[in-house]
Amino acid sequence: MKNVRILFVDDETAFLDTIIKRMKKRGFNPERASSGNDALALLRENPIDIIVSDIRMPGMDGIELLGEVKKRYPKTEIILLTGHATSQDGVVGIKEGAFDYLSKPIEIDHLVSKIGQAFDKILRDEEKKKETEFRVKMEQQMVATKRLASLGTLAAGVAHEVNNPLAIINESAGWMGQILEKEELAEMPRKTDFKMALGKINNAVERARVITHQLLGIVKKDNAVLSEVNVGEFIDEIIQMAGVEIKSKDIKIIKHIDDTLTSVWIDPHQVRQILINLLTNAVHATPDGGKLFLALEDSDKDILFFIKDTGEGIPKENLEKIFEPFFTTKSPGNGTGLGLFIIKGIIEKLGGGIDVKSKLGVGTTFCITFPK
Numbered sequence: 001m002k003n004v005r006i007l008f009v010d011d012e013t014a015f016l017d018t019i020i021k022r023m024k025k026r027g028f029n030p031e032r033a034s035s036g037n038d039a040l041a042l043l044r045e046n047p048i049d050i051i052v053s054d055i056r057m058p059g060m061d062g063i064e065l066l067g068e069v070k071k072r073y074p075k076t077e078i079i080l081l082t083g084h085a086t087s088q089d090g091v092v093g094i095k096e097g098a099f100d101y102l103s104k105p106i107e108i109d110h111l112v113s114k115i116g117q118a119f120d121k122i123l124r125d126e127e128k129k130k131e132t133e134f135r136v137k138m139e140q141q142m143v144a145t146k147r148l149a150s151l152g153t154l155a156a157g158v159a160h161e162v163n164n165p166l167a168i169i170n171e172s173a174g175w176m177g178q179i180l181e182k183e184e185l186a187e188m189p190r191k192t193d194f195k196m197a198l199g200k201i202n203n204a205v206e207r208a209r210v211i212t213h214q215l216l217g218i219v220k221k222d223n224a225v226l227s228e229v230n231v232g233e234f235i236d237e238i239i240q241m242a243g244v245e246i247k248s249k250d251i252k253i254i255k256h257i258d259d260t261l262t263s264v265w266i267d268p269h270q271v272r273q274i275l276i277n278l279l280t281n282a283v284h285a286t287p288d289g290g291k292l293f294l295a296l297e298d299s300d301k302d303i304l305f306f307i308k309d310t311g312e313g314i315p316k317e318n319l320e321k322i323f324e325p326f327f328t329t330k331s332p333g334n335g336t337g338l339g340l341f342i343i344k345g346i347i348e349k350l351g352g353g354i355d356v357k358s359k360l361g362v363g364t365t366f367c368i369t370f371p372k
C-alpha cells in the first residue's frame with residue numbers, strides 16, 4: 001500500500017504543502033500538480049494509480065481532468081475533493097467515473113482509508129482482467145481440441161471409405177501383373193512399360209494404405225494390452241525395423257538402458273508404433289554419418305524414453321505445430337504430418353506424456369514418459 005503512486009492536484013499551494021507533508025509522515029510519497037494541465041503533463045511521464053483532485057480549479061476543473069484521465073489511463077482511480085458547500089459537484093464526479101469524493105476540510109485518516117479502498121479496487125480489477133484472459137485462453141484451447149476431435153473423426157471416416165476402392169485397385173493391379181506373366185502375352189509389345197506402370201500403382205497404393213491406416217489409428221480406442229517385454233530385445237527389434245535407412249545413411253546409434261530395466265510391462269504394439277515414429281523422424285533429420293542416442297531410464301513412477309538426434313533441429317515457431325495433424329516440413333509423398341499427432345494421442349491414452357527440446361543446427365531430443 002505504501003508503494004501506491006498518488007498524485008494530488010489543487011490550485012491552492014498551501015493546501016498541497018500541508019497534505020503532502022502529512023502523507024509523507026505516514027510513509028507515502030505522493031506527486032503534486034497545481035492544475036489539470038500540469039497533472040496531465042505529469043501523467044505522460046509517470047504512471048499514477050490514484051489521483052486526488054480538487055474539483056474547482058481555474059482552467060481545467062476536476063471533472064474535466066477526470067474525463068481526460070479516464071480516456072487515457074482507464075486503470076487510474078480518481079478521488080475528488082469538493083468544498084463543503086459544493087458536495088453536489090462530487091455526485092456529478094461519481095457519475096463521470098470518479099471512485100468517490102471527499103468534502104474539504106479533509107480528515108487525513110479518512111483520506112488514507114479512501115485511498116486504500118481505491119487501491120483495492122485497482123488490484124481487484126487487475127485480478128479480474130487476468131481471470132478473463134485466462135478464461136478466454138482456455139475457451140480457445142477447448143475449441144481447438146474439439147475441432148481436432150471432429151477432424152480426427154472425419155479423417156478416419158474418409159480413410160475407411162477410401163480403403164475399399166484402394167483394395168480393388170490393389171487386387172486389380174495384382175491380377176494384371178499375373179496376366180502379364182502368362183505365356184499368351186510373352187510377346188506383348190511394351191511389356192516392360194506396363195510392368196513399370198504396375199509397379200508405380202503398387203507403390204502408390206502402399207503409400208495410400210499407410211496413410212489410411214494412420215488415420216484410422218487416430219480414433220481407434222484400442223485398450224492397452226500389456227505384456228512383459230525384454231527391454232534390450234525390444235529396442236533392438238525397433239532399431240532393426242527402422243534399419244534400412246539407418247544403414248544407408250551410415251548413422252551410428254548409441255544405446256543406454258538403465259540396469260534396473262531388464263524387463264517392463266508395456267503394450268508392445270503401441271509402444272513400438274510410438275518409438276518407430278520417433279526413430280524414423282530422427283533418422284530423417286540426421287545427416288549422413290550422424291549420431292542418434294536412445295536412452296531408457298528408470299525413475300520412481302515412470303519409465304523415461306529419450307530419443308536424441310544430431311540433426312537440423314526444429315525452428316521455435318514450429319515447435320508448437322509439430323503435434324498438429326498434417327503439419328509436415330517434408331516434401332509431398334515423404335511425410336503425411338500425422339506421425340507425431342497420432343503418437344501423442346496414443347501416449348496420452350496410455351497415461352504418459354511427450355516433451356521435445358530442440359536447438360537449430362544442434363539436434364532434437366524427444367522425451368516420453370510412461371507410467372510404470
Ligand SMILES: Nc1ncnc2c1ncn2[C@@H]1O[C@H](COP(=O)(O)OP(=O)(O)OP(=O)(O)O)[C@@H](O)[C@H]1O
Pocket residue numbers: 277281282285309311312313314322323327328329330334335336337338339340341364
Ligand atoms: N527429430 C526431428 N528433427 C527435426 N524435425 C523433426 C523431428 N521430428 C519431427 N520433426 C518435424 O515435425 C514434423 C512433423 O513430424 P511428423 O512425424 O508428425 O510428420 P512427418 O514426419 O512430416 O510425416 P510422417 O510421420 O507421416 O512421415 C516433421 O515434418 C518435421 O518438420
Ligand SMILES: [Mg+2]
Pocket residue numbers: 277280281335339340
Ligand atoms: Mg514422422
